[in-house]
Amino acid sequence: MNSHIYAVLKDIGLMIKRTWRKRLAFRLACLLIAIVVVLAVLGPHIAPYPRQGMGIEIDRSKALRPPSFDHLLGTDSLGRDILSRILFALNRAITTCVIVIAVSLILGIFIGSYAAIGSRILEVLISYLIELFLALPSVLLAALLSILMGGTYESILIALIITWFPWYARIAYLQARSLRELDFVRIPMYYGLSKWYVIQKHIAPNIVAPMLIEALSDTGSVVLEISTITFLFGIGIKSIEEPDLGMMIAYSLRDITTAPWTFVAPAVILALIAISFTLFGEMIYEEYHPVLKKRWWLWF
């Protein structure tokens, strides 16, 4: 198994390296992603006002101050430092989206490739279920689960996993179907090795590299989707003290005409995350696309 992981990582490394050399936008996107991840990990430790960031402390005398040296991004309507709030919220946003992407990617790869090499009935059934889950809207599913589970944050996670894994399952199914007639899949099956073993050993390593790139570029959309759901309905938010990007934006909408910085700072951070992850995937796609790769002036 180790050698397979090594090969997959090497594939991805090669893709990234080649794109890195050729595209400036890709370098920028990678840099932004790295900064965001570092900030998300270190955020709670480097926040200038950690107590305000966690929401334990409020200071109404300093409410709605514009950006200054004391408060780099200004303060919100309860006098809390917005930079500290964002640093605490980033941690949560990145953690949840990594969980969503990782779980749905693994589920998708295994379910999709099992459908491709399983029996005919299983194949039809799984394709049907994938279509069914794709038709469920994620917001409404999150709303349903939050009522059922008593409004916990996990309801958003589960709703997003249910609506994201069918995409990966569909891609994995299509790719595994093109592999299943090849010898290195058929011969182990004739030997009587179990299907899980064949998937792990022979199918997954061959389809995981492009899907991982796809998943990485979807990460931005997942961050956006989670914060949009909390922005709209506040699902999983126990109180307004909790740092969360969507919730911060929802509360700052009231002051948008008098204190636009309370709104703009978290929204721009979200936009940067989404755009840099999208660019990351798109640039690799462009670099490896046979037509888009070349610069071509139309002569007619």
Add this chain to the structure above:
Amino acid sequence: MLTLNYIVKRFFISILLILGIIAITFLLTQFAPGDPAVIWAGKPRGPGATAAIARAREYLGLNLPIYQRLVLHTYRFFTGNWGLSVEFKQPVFNLVVRNFAASLEITVYSFIIAIPLSLWLGTKASLSRGGFADKCIYFASVVLAGMPRFLVAALIYIALYIVGYSYLGLRVAPIYTTFSGPTGMITIDSLLLGRLDIFVDAFLRLIPTAIALSTYPIGVLARVIRVSLSETFEEEYVRQAISLGLPRKIVVNNYAYPSIVPVVAQLVGLLFSYMILETMVVENVFSREGLGTIISRAISASDFPLVIGATVFTAIVLIVANTLADIVQALTNPRVQL
């Protein structure tokens, strides 16, 4: 090739998917964790709670055998009896249809804005691929699609606030508050009933919302159209048309466009599912009535029947939209065979 066979097949698949959605709601309502009747009654507290729970138990038929419950559930679904909303004390079906129509109106208008614009942008970009215009359009579309919709909506809101859109009557209460028509979409109803003043008012209020919402489909569609048009320009038949010396307009319109119609149709069908979330956001920022408002009230009141109804209705609309997209795809792309 579009055949009757294909349409019938797609039709049956969509019927199966709708039945699957009904089965999911059946499982969710009948096997909810804890007591299903308590959840269906909206987790009531206070003096009337036991009576409300008993009524919910009666309604769900929890003492009946399971196959009878399933039949009852399916029968109620198809007769439009989706229960009574806890929060609004109205039939769920009417509530959901009315509010969904209001949301759908914005979505449709934003697609009406987005499709021609992104077609133009995508064509422009793919015709000068690698050039300056291409790069500008490409990065603009990435930024448009990647910006959170509340940022776009709020920017437009602030811009309108500063410019003073009030001259057009936006600061005054709408004149259509008591107006209602057969479809629930005010711009269509007012035209049907011949009320031009209401149409103008509703349209002016709708336009900023639709523009804010349309940035997402513009961003996604322009990029996809750019890629698929670039691929089409490499195809043999387009190259032959170019080498015959046909003017650019004819090559693009008659040779390249027909081959991207299926891609665009498919993508519009898929975009619908994400657009529901975006529509709710835009409605929230511009404080319009719609699906988002009733869902947020339903969540705070734990109004389970209403959320179930909204989920089912939306899922069915998505299935129908995707089926239509597939049929359009089959109409325009002779290679699709199922």
